[in-house]
Amino acid sequence: MNWLINTLGSSIGKKLLMALTGLGFISFLVGHLAGNLTIYGGKDAFNSYAAHLHALGPFVTAAELGLLLFAVIHVATGAILFYQNLQARPERYKVNKSGGGRTIGSATMPYTGFVVLAFVIFHLLNFHFVDKTHTTIFQIVSEAFASPVYVLIYIVAMVIVALHVSHGFWSAFQSLGANHPKYMPFIMGVSVAVSVIFGIGFGFLPVYISLFS
Amino acid sequence: MTKTINLTLKVWRQKGPHVKGKLETYHANNISTDMSFLEMIDVVNEQLTLDGKDPIAFDHDCREGICGSCGAVVNGRPHGPEKGTTLCQLHMRHFSDGDTVVVEPWRSRAFPIIRDLAVDRGVLDKIIQAGGYISVNAGGAQDANAIPIPQEVADKAMDAAACIGCGACVAACPNASAMLFVSAKVSQLALLPQGKPEAARRAIAMLCSADKAGFGNCSNERECEAECPKEISITHIARLNREFFKASFGSSVQ
Ligand code: SF4
Ligand code: FES
Numbered sequence: 001m002n003w004l005i006n007t008l009g010s011s012i013g014k015k016l017l018m019a020l021t022g023l024g025f026i027s028f029l030v031g032h033l034a035g036n037l038t039i040y041g042g043k044d045a046f047n048s049y050a051a052h053l054h055a056l057g058p059f060v061t062a063a064e065l066g067l068l069l070f071a072v073i074h075v076a077t078g079a080i081l082f083y084q085n086l087q088a089r090p091e092r093y094k095v096n097k098s099g100g101g102r103t104i105g106s107a108t109m110p111y112t113g114f115v116v117l118a119f120v121i122f123h124l125l126n127f128h129f130v131d132k133t134h135t136t137i138f139q140i141v142s143e144a145f146a147s148p149v150y151v152l153i154y155i156v157a158m159v160i161v162a163l164h165v166s167h168g169f170w171s172a173f174q175s176l177g178a179n180h181p182k183y184m185p186f187i188m189g190v191s192v193a194v195s196v197i198f199g200i201g202f203g204f205l206p207v208y209i210s211l212f213s
Numbered sequence: 214m215t216k217t218i219n220l221t222l223k224v225w226r227q228k229g230p231h232v233k234g235k236l237e238t239y240h241a242n243n244i245s246t247d248m249s250f251l252e253m254i255d256v257v258n259e260q261l262t263l264d265g266k267d268p269i270a271f272d273h274d275c276r277e278g279i280c281g282s283c284g285a286v287v288n289g290r291p292h293g294p295e296k297g298t299t300l301c302q303l304h305m306r307h308f309s310d311g312d313t314v315v316v317e318p319w320r321s322r323a324f325p326i327i328r329d330l331a332v333d334r335g336v337l338d339k340i341i342q343a344g345g346y347i348s349v350n351a352g353g354a355q356d357a358n359a360i361p362i363p364q365e366v367a368d369k370a371m372d373a374a375a376c377i378g379c380g381a382c383v384a385a386c387p388n389a390s391a392m393l394f395v396s397a398k399v400s401q402l403a404l405l406p407q408g409k410p411e412a413a414r415r416a417i418a419m420l421c422s423a424d425k426a427g428f429g430n431c432s433n434e435r436e437c438e439a440e441c442p443k444e445i446s447i448t449h450i451a452r453l454n455r456e457f458f459k460a461s462f463g464s465s466v467q
Binding site for chain 2: 002003006007010011012013014015016081084085087088089090091092093094095096097098099100101102106107109167170171174175176177178179180181184
């Protein structure tokens with residue numbers, strides 16, 4: 001067991017943890033977005049999607065616990081990385097200039113990550129940990145997005161998620177050692193595409209709901 | 214006729230590892246644009262010496278981009294603004310008359326400042342000592358073609374072997390990580406049949422040594438490959454990751 005702790009605790013081991021949990025979240029978001037698209041089918045389609053999902057019972061609970069575990073690993077490892085990386089350069093440069101490697105996404109990773117965490121907690125409190133006995137999920141959602149402040153918070157949060165994913169996606173492949181001259185350009189392209197799809201796909205939902213419900 | 218320029222330099226001056234340093238302003242006048250950056254500092258140092266002041270300490274040796282001794286962060290860019298060159302290969306023709314140039318040492322917890330721009334990069338040697346070699350018994354030279362190696366593999370190994378151990382990757386990395394260096398030193402051996410027998414032990418030992426030295430963690434910012442004077446690619450970091458996973462999960466090396 002000692003070897004496993006040493007492996008996962010090393011700088012590459014932490015990369016592995018970030019990459020695997022990050023890709024886990026991206027797969028979750030793909031499913032989450034696909035489900036949310038039922039909103040465009042109207043109130044009943046969305047409510048029936050929610051009902052079908054919850055009919056899966058124990059599988060949903062298992063998935064939720066899995067996501068929680070992933071979140072704990074991703075956030076804790078990210079926090080350790082942030083702290084260690086700050087320590088690695090005690091005296092900062094007076095003049096900082098990029099050689100062209102970093103992107104807005106990569107340079108803001110710890111900060112966007114922190115905002116996403118805060119947003120996820122906010123989002124769960126809004127739509128997950130609420131009493132749904134006398135109401136439907138569609139009602140909760142449409143009431144929330146009647147407020148322009150909510151719509152704005154969600155749009156900003158989705159832009160931040162998109163930024164985080166724009167670096168996270170390709171970076172996960174690089175961390176797993178999957179950098180190949182033939183496939184890397186494709187992975188880079190998918191990275192941009194996925195972040196744009198998440199940004200627009202999730203970001204437009206509150207706008208649509210506030211306008212048409 | 215050679216062109217000359219005048220520059221304002223702001224150079225980091227620090228008397229020793231544990232004293233506080235600061236940027237000092239100097240004027241470099243009548244600098245020939247054919248000079249290298251190091252020659253420009255030589256000129257400034259001559260004047261400082263004549264004035265009875267301490268010359269600026271900086272590392273250098275070959276002055277032709279092959280030894281890895283030189284290096285400073287020039288206006289925020291390790292080895293200066295040109296791609297694929299060391300500081301000794303950076304010509305003053307890339308600067309304009311009247312420019313202000315800020316010169317700082319490599320900044321990393323693992324590279325303590327010795328004096329001014331000279332930093333102690335001894336930890337890079339420690340990483341090599343941990344496993345950056347192959348153990349061969351000395352004897353008569355083997356027949357050159359006894360082990361066939363495809364040209365493509367030889368080329369990749371050569372690309373990795375171009376690393377001169379200057380430490381610019383650490384200086385450039387926002388996390389002060391030495392991953393590009395470690396990956397080049399692991400790759401040059403891991404790619405070749407002679408390096409295979411010790412590959413697992415090497416990958417783990419060299420990574421552990423780098424982690425212990427106080428470098429940061431790589432987060433794929435790609436600043437290293439943009440600033441590396443030998444243009445070492447981060448595909449070598451991906452290879453290092455694969456070698457490390459293979460060694461950790463697939464070999465009996467602890
Ligand atoms: S990888 Fe490049 S920047 Fe890093 S030590 Fe080697 S030559 Fe210097
Ligand atoms: S002095 Fe040798 S590489 Fe610059």
